[in-house]
Amino acid sequence: MSTEKSVWRKAFEWHEERLPLFSFLDHSVGSKYPAPKNLNYFWNFGSLAGFMLVVMILTGVFLAMNYAAHKDMAFDSVERIMRDVNFGWLIRYMHANGASFFFIVVYIHIARGLYYGSYKAPREVLWWMGILIFLAMMATAFMGYVLPWGPMSFWGATVITNLFSAIPVIGDPIVTFLWGGFSVDNPTLNRFFALHYLLPFVIVGLVIFHIWALHIPGSNNPLGIEAAPADKIPFHPYYTVKDAFGLGVFLLFYFAVVFWVPNMMGHPDNYIPANPMVTPPHIVPEWYFLPFYAILRAIPDKLLGVIAMFGSILILFVVPWLDTSRVRSATFRPIFRFFLVIFIINVAVLGWCGAQLPEGLPLYLGRVSTFYYFFFFLVLMPVIGWMETPKPLPASISSPVLKAAE
């Protein structure tokens, strides 16, 4: 064979000269992106989150083809999707449980960032983009949960939009504006559907910024030290294969829930049409909002409760400056690691409290946990970073391995 290029190769190069699409992808998530060689399985969750975003958009587009965003038709159109539309039950269960799994993946992704110090310089803007994605996800999930128009949908929408009424003076006009009326009603449902369709594409845009910001410094790694060029391997094929394997394991869990316990994370109440005149006795948000709901209820003042709830997420923006230690990975910071693990358990405790009635033990435990949530960020993070002596850092990613071999 001659070294003459094939016609396909020539066509490909002709196109790449005009729009370097494949070169761009190859530099983004391909063989031209060098990643540290020591990434562990916690680094799978970024690509898993990207995968879930695609699943949610795809299933969502097909659900929208059969959904009617009108208060008299929404509930019945969802039931029709479940009963009559071909594979409608599968698409809806993938979408509803997909939201839960999207949050599971993202919470692990955030916890990984906190543990390995991925928010520290020079990755602060990367961290910010992640928080914006998280906020957009919460707004999207909330509005999506309203669409089936069951009692949990209706009263969830009422309670969450009423959070804004806590703002002095302009609170009530804002709530009326959000509703497009004097209560949650058809205009509210209509606009929530429009925004629920729009926001995922905003998230896609934010994800592009997130990956862009990732590529300026490159990926962090479990040791938290700068990775020398010799300690990096091409993303493709090494991490594309590892991510694909992790995806396979993830899909086992995801589809086990979709096929066998699709309503495990839902509320039976929401299979009744909404009644604007009756509030169900025990309304709770979806599980992924429970820690923040517990913070809202822990504080016995309406405005301060709302401020604490929003503050619990917004505080993440300043975490790169609250943490005064220059050592990234908690592996080398035993005291910080101890309190960080308690923090993560504490968030789970808050989640439990959020699901209970706000009386007795859950209320007081919720208050203690809310205190620790803010105490960790505002006091422990700066103080531990200042007083703790970290363990000695390895000179490079390879060096501890080589020492062990000696």
Added chain:
Amino acid sequence: MANTAPVHHAGDGETRRDFLLHSTIAFGAVGGAMAVWPLIHSMNPAADTLALSTTEFSLANLQEGQAITVVWRGKPVFVRYRTPAEIEAAQKVPLNELVDPQKDEDRVKKGEEKYLILVGVCTHLGCIPLGSKPMDPRGDFGGWFCPCHGSHYDTSGRIRKGPAPANLTVPPYQFLNDTTVRIG
């Protein structure tokens, strides 16, 4: 075309070109805001929504101790025919015991003190308090109890315990005759 860019005199910070630039930006910003306003205002209540802002109902079948719920602007309105004991309890409460101090007399129409008319929406986060049906829990103060976050209201609909910051709202209403009321 020998004329090129104007000569800048030393010391004068603002040039005519800067002025043109800043005023162009300012006009652009104002124009942009005016262009966005119709989009934003389209999300406020529409004319047909506003048109539903009055409701009339009859008190003829309401017995002492009973309560009914009517719909006004998509929200429930509680109408309770209070017993003399309930009215007395509401009037006797010292104002300094109240979170949101208000006299019972100011929450009903003079001469019609037995009828308590309230917007049935909890002032905390908008749930519907229980207490209008005979079997409902009425809370620690004999009025209404909100199941969402545990606010207790008294027989005048005033907040007594729990996270709600204000009393149940009294809607604007008038008696058209002895048994007909118009809200709105």
